[in-house]
Amino acid sequence: EFGVSQTPIREALSQLEGDNLIIRTPGKGYxxxxxxxxxxxAELFEFRLLVEPWAARAAAVNRLRNPSSALRSSLADFID
Incomplete structure (x- = not known):
């Protein structure tokens, strides 16, 4: 109907399932x-209010450095 092969559809469904946006039920579908x-x-927005300002600042301070390790460290401190 859309003129797309099954492979990209399967890959997209797999990605959505990996992101916990869809659930596959064998024999029934998604x-x-x-x-x-x-x-x-409310928890999601609270989390975003904590993380996004920090991430924006980290990106603005040093655009060429990847802040992922600092983010992981900060998240680990927050969770502990």
Whole structure:
């Protein structure tokens, strides 16, 4: 119908499943994961408020350095 081979469709479904956006049920197909509840959505925004300003600052301070190791360290400190 869309003129696309099955391979990219399978790869896309696999990626979406890996990102926990869809769930595969053998013999039935795929379905989307449940929507976030009010509390989960609030937690997501709280997390973004913690991480995004830090990430923006890190990117602005040194555009050529990859801040991933510092982010991992900060997240580890936050989780512990």
């Amino acid at each position: 379905r989307t994961t449940p929507l976030l509840g009010k509390a989960e959505l």
